[in-house]
Amino acid sequence: MLEPVLFALFSVSAVVFAFNVVFRRNAVHCALHLVGVLLSLSGMFVLLNAQFIAAIQILIYAGAIMVLFLFVVMLLNVKGEAPLLTPGAWKGFGFFFALIVFVELLYIVLSQGGTEGTPAAAVPLPPGFGSPAEIGRILYSTWLFPFEVTSILLLIAVIGAVVLAKRKFA
């Protein structure tokens, strides 16, 4: 009984925050509403029995990455910059990408929505689902290769950032 209520609460807040991220003028306000989106999503993860992902979502995204975002926004003190394109051209781009996303979503809904009638909740969860131990086991067995590739990718990004930042002072 509580679950649908919480789901409605988190999804509505996620959508409202997301709209504000787009429509707010002030960059800091945008970043704060993005934090709101991340927190709402974290609540959804808990409802999906993925507590570990929920905690990581808060810890990494809301707690670290968004603080860095804010740090940069506050440091640069971004006031409305000169637009790259005319407002009309931006709108054209916006509608174009929105159309692509809409077609994608439509495709997903039409291809899967009708055939698989059983809702996911009816399937009993395997024991230990969503627990840190189980996620660790899967990450280091089934998904070991993608996991390691991701870590190397991040390492490359870190080295690249250091090289780019150092070049300025050389």
Add this chain to the structure above:
Amino acid sequence: MDATFLIASAVKVLVVLGFVLLGVPLIVWMERKVIGHMQDRIGPQRVGPFGLLQTIADGIKLFFKEDIVPDGADRVVFIIAPALPVITAFLALAVIPFGDTVRVAGHDIPLQITDVNIAVLWILGTTSMGVYGIVLGGWASNSKYPLLGGLRSSAQMISYELAQGISLVSVIVMTGTLSLASIVRQQEHLWFIVPQFFAFVIYILCGIAETNRAPFDLAEAETELVAGFHTEFSSMKFALYFLAEYANMMVVSGIAISVFFGGWHGPFLPPVVWFLIKLSLFLFFYVWLRATFPRLRYDQLMAFGWKVLLPASLLNLTVTALVVGLTA
């Protein structure tokens, strides 16, 4: 979810909330008294016996002060910001076990508000959200010094969070659980300070940095930044920042006790008493540090975090993982 569970939870929440709200004035009094004596002064002594009511009087004064919002401030963020660190501190307190399971009227009630299986992550998550209060407070004031304080704080938190998290992971590798209640239970015979001494040193250094306490209180360095992030805050908004700082000290101490100092374990006395004794010692340690060390310079702080604490915590984790892997 039966009625007993609800009642027990409500009572525990109220007790912890009351303990923190009443404890903070006591800690502030203790701090002023101890620092006073360490600096060869006598500290507060006029209000109440031994000056005990001094912080209550200060609190009442703050409550009746004029609440000022600067003209150029971002009103909404300015009002929300002081509440954030208090909220996150209380959220973190929810998972700290302060006693063994007790039997009340035929029901087993664990002395901990809630035992989630990701307690350690929960605490790291809530404390990392606490920084928003300081960063946003500094930004919303729309004033130079608070902004600098907020920026310093965000960089400091991100740097020290890493080493803090990794030092706790070393203990998690040993115990194989993220639940604080089980971590405490595994320390019945041996406190984890013994095998994980380095992890503890790293944790407590980062903890002091996370609570913005001397010698890591760069965000409010009064010699450079007036009062840092809370320069523009007055009345209850300032009091909330003050409350959050001390509540966060309790959180950091509570985790240190649960993870490294055997939690509520101890001979003869009841578990809750042991927890309170350890908590008082930790809070005294905080005050002692403040009276002993001068504040670090900002570049020293960052260099210490990234070049000393982070490599040390990674090394400690590697050694722990090797030992656990080879002996298991």
